[in-house]
Amino acid sequence: MRSRVRRTLAGAAVGSLIAGAAVAAAGTGASAEPGTLLSQGGLTAASSSEAANLGPRFAVDGDPATRWASEPSDDEWLRVDLGASYALDRIDLDWEAAYATDFTLQVSQDGTTWTTVADVTDGAGGDQSFPVTATGRYVQLVASERATHYGYSLWEFQVFGDGEPADPGDPPEYPDDEVTHHEFQANCTFSHFGADDPIVFPGQPGASHLHTFIGNRSTDAFTTPDSLDANPATSCTVPHDRSAYWYPALTEGGEPVAPDIPMTVYYKSGIDDYTRVVPFPEGLRFVAGDMMATPDEFRDAPGAVEGWECGDSAHNWSIPDHCAPGTELNIRYQAPSCWDGERLYADGSAHMAYPVAGQCPMSHPVAVPMLEFKIAWPVDGDLTDVALVSGSDQSWHYDFVNAWDPEVLRRLVEHCINGGLQCDPRGYDLYKPHRGAVMDEDYELIDP
16 A cells, blocks of 8 residues: 655644653765765664664664664654754655554754654555655654554665755854853842752652752742742742752751852853753753762763862862861852753653753753852851761752743843853843843843
């Protein structure tokens, strides 16, 4: 039976469908010729692989004797990154015996919003070729029904097009401004202590070690994104930030120490192309850091880790035994800033990842703001009785639940992060006053 193919060029905002992606890197080669094979050797990802020697990269290696094979499930996908945006003209599939009867082929510029270019039902496998009129960097096969009880298996997944990369458009330019930063601050004072953790122990008051809470003053074991929205009281400078932030309490002589100055929470770009950072989705939550980290794991964590600091003493991987009188102990630690585009939370914060070589990995393609906590405590002198309640000095971690007013967060991200500025909490760069601000002195939005 011939495949019934329904073709559409209408855009469709489809979820990223990313879970446990396998990733493999290789270089792509293309020349400025129509019908150029663009996918061979490209970066690949898949929803699953049956074995290490059946990973997604084998579908684009140009070897007809190797293949990708998924786990035995109907809902599986395979994706390739062409390395740049191209005008595409054809997608070829060479199925092994385990083929898909129902699947779509999709194209995307950013790995998040997809355009369906072929929709197939009653597919018959074998060699299939689909003419395409679309432009994009990412191409994926999304399969929904198997022909056999095995998974899906492809000898080759080939994408053809014009070898000349398409012009993605120029980012905003500010010729008189040297870009040295791409960030804004969300400074918050101490709110309260509590043995609660609404992410790890939701609905279980007292089940956690003691935490220090900043931000939304209502945060407790029963907190949800909706409850944060419903309770506007916040210890943050910007009243539109109803988010919850918390971290393990620090004790001195067994007594918890409350911070006595505003805590700095930076919102930065974690990727090289800061113009691609987008706001957190509403309700996103995650944990940064590893409570079980060894000293080496703490020091070598994927984000930039400044470690424990006080006075002139910096980059300590354990709490110093002594800090100069009049100084304060502080720590800085960066959170993952690449989101899988689908889940607002996953166990172990698997929905989040750190950038790799200045880019988000294909498994987590959406660049969101990178949080960097800079937390300080009023302790100095002899610190030998200073400790974290979570365990070792390397057990530092922190939690975040996004409850920003969406429009305010969008404006701050676009103006400060995408705009390459070093902003204060109201979106004003003291060194570039001509660029304006997001909010006025009363923290009300200024008309764009």
